[in-house]
Amino acid sequence: MSYNIDQIITITFTLFAVIDIVGSIPLLITMKEKMGGIRPTTVTLVSGILMVSFLFVGQQFLKILGLDIRSFAVGGSIVIFLLGLEMVLGHEIFKADANAKSGMFVPLAFPIIAGSGTLTTIMSLKANYKEIYIVAGILINLVIIYTVLKSLNTLKRVLGENGLTAVRKFFGVVLLAIGVKIFASNIAAFGK
Incomplete structure (x- = not known):
């Protein structure tokens, strides 16, 4: 049972780092x-x-495009690695649409929270973990997202500018390591 909890913790932490709600x-x-x-x-x-829709329908979508999960995982691992690099170095690699004004759905729900990095990560995780554990990781992250959104003013006051920067850089290093791990565990499939 502890192995299952370990997987849920890994998935939760991975998604938390990619979503980067903090x-x-x-x-x-x-x-x-x-x-x-x-x-x-x-x-x-x-x-x-x-997130949940992409977890369950994403594979069929990839089949239409002629891709498999391992190929998507390798591509996703590169995106995850670049997101981590962006967070650590503080240079913008992925450009956001600064003029988006449509509110709760765009840009808040997509792409800030459930953006391409998050959806790619969900598919990449699917190559290594069972769906039930990924759903659990998503649900835990949704609770965290809700809590953060509910208490933005308090968090701003508590963390301060330096605290936010430190947290962002820490999760950047975690993402770099996760990207390398997903890449290494899936790239071997191409040699077979």
Whole structure:
């Protein structure tokens, strides 16, 4: 049973690092001010629906494109690695649409929370873990996302600018290691 809990912890931590809800706090606070508020329940539900849908329908989508999970995992591991590099170095690799104004769905639920990095990671995890564990990891992260969205002002005051930077860099290093691990465990399949 402890092995299963270990897998859930690994998946939860991986998704937490990729979603980077803590690193997104400055952006979320800005969006909250521009929009006159954020509805945490709506944003969390839409994000969860996107993640769980991609977990179960993503494989069929890949089949239509003629890809398998291992190929997607290798591609995803490169994206995860680049996200980690971006967080550690502080240089923007993935450009966000700064002019998006459509509120709770775009850009909050997608792409800030359930963006391409998150969806790619979910598919990459599917190559190594059972779906039930990934769903558990998603649900745990949705609770964290809801809590963060609900308490943005308090988090801003507690962490401060330096605290947010330190947390972001720490999770960047974690993502680099996770990207390398997923790449190494799936690239061998291409030689067979």
